[in-house]
Every structure is written in C-alpha cells, then in structure tokens.
Amino acid sequence: MQLDEVDRRILQVLSEDGRASYGAIGAEVNLSAPAVKRRVDRLRERGVITGFTIGVDAAASGWTxxxxxxxxxxxxxxxxxxxxxxxxxxxxxxxxxxxxxxxxxxxxxxxxxxxxxxxxxxxxxxxxxxxxxxxxxxxxxxxxxxxxx
Missing domain, CATH: 3.30.70.920 (Lrp/AsnC effector binding domain/regulation of amino acid metabolism (RAM) domain)
Structure with missing residues (x-):
C-alpha cells in the first residue's frame, strides 16, 4: 500500500499517542475526525496498522x-x-x-x-x-x- 503524507502524519501521531482521539489527530493533520477515522480504518484493513498497544519502560517497572x-x-x-x-x-x-x-x-x-x-x-x-x-x-x-x- 502506498502511503501519502497525511497517512504518514496520522501514523506518526498514533505512534506517539495510541490513545489520541480522531479529533486530536485531525487537528494535527488538518482533517475532520470522520476523515481521520476513515483513513485509520483503511490503514487497519490493509494491515499497515496491526493493533494499538502500550509502551512499558522496563527500567521504570523495575527491570533495569x-x-x-x-x-x-x-x-x-x-x-x-x-x-x-x-x-x-x-x-x-x-x-x-x-x-x-x-x-x-x-x-x-x-x-x-x-x-x-x-x-x-x-x-x-x-x-x-x-x-x-x-x-x-x-x-x-x-x-x-x-x-x-
């Protein structure tokens, strides 16, 4: 799948905060929340986005x-x-x-x-x-x- 610049920016925002709302992402990439949702859905359907996870700092959780x-x-x-x-x-x-x-x-x-x-x-x-x-x-x-x- 070819990613355009808006897709890349959406992925960047999600990689920094996987809990970002579609509205917050839209404000970053200059799209409406529904337009962001459609793009995220398409990225998920095509396997570019495989899931949403949390990041855990091993050292902060005691594994230094x-x-x-x-x-x-x-x-x-x-x-x-x-x-x-x-x-x-x-x-x-x-x-x-x-x-x-x-x-x-x-x-x-x-x-x-x-x-x-x-x-x-x-x-x-x-x-x-x-x-x-x-x-x-x-x-x-x-x-x-x-x-x-």
Whole structure:
C-alpha cells in the first residue's frame, strides 16, 4: 500500500499517542475526525496498522538490566523451536534468527545482574544451545517503536 503524507502524519501521531482521539489527530493533520477515522480504518484493513498497544519502560517497572544474548545451537535448530522455548521466559522480550555466526539473538530484560545471570544460565541449559554470548546494554541511546516511511 502506498502511503501519502497525511497517512504518514496520522501514523506518526498514533505512534506517539495510541490513545489520541480522531479529533486530536485531525487537528494535527488538518482533517475532520470522520476523515481521520476513515483513513485509520483503511490503514487497519490493509494491515499497515496491526493493533494499538502500550509502551512499558522496563527500567521504570523495575527491570533495569538489559542485554542481547546470541545463541549458538548444537545442531540445525528450527526457528520455531527457538521461539517455542524463548516464549517460556518472560525476560525475553524479542527473539530473532540472524545471519552471521550466531543462530539466534534474544533481547532480555532482568531486575538485576543476579536475575540476568540466572536467566542466562537457564537459557544456556536448553538442549539445543551449544553456547551463548551476551552483550549488556549500558545506556540505550535511541528506541523507535514504529517505522514510518
């Protein structure tokens, strides 16, 4: 779907405040509330908008340790198997199959270093994991929740 400038601006407003009313969005993009609703409905129907969520600051909710964990698997392990096991850890907020030496990359949050160490130990003990390599985040510099082109 081709997005025009108004669609992009609507997406930008919604990405900043998913609870914005159609009237408030309309004031930002110079459209009436009904016109904004029609556009949002069309963006949803075409799959551009997949849902409305909240953003949670992990550090503000007590999980101040953040890391990326590379998984190196014993054998050719399907992404579905990695996903199935990663979903059992609430500390894993994202999981990816990747190119390069590692087979997968996990984005992990924990309350502190002891919590992270425990989770890392549990992940490392998964039957398909040969080894892990971790990178701890010192300071997040940029986080974008939505890509608007």
């Amino acid at each position: 340790t953040e890391a990326y964990v590379e998984l190196f698997c014993n054998r050719r392990t399907a992404g579905a198997e990695i996903l199935r096991r990663a979903e059992t850890y609430p500390e894993v907020v994202e999981a990816f199959t990747v190119t390069g030496d590692a087979d997968a990359l996990l984005h992990v949050f924990a309350a502190d270093m002891q919590h992270f160490e425990r989770v890392l130990s549990e992940i490392s003990a998964e039957p398909f994991v040969a080894r892990t390599r971790s990178v701890l985040v010192l300071s997040p510099l940029l986080r974008r929740n939505n890509l608007i082109m």
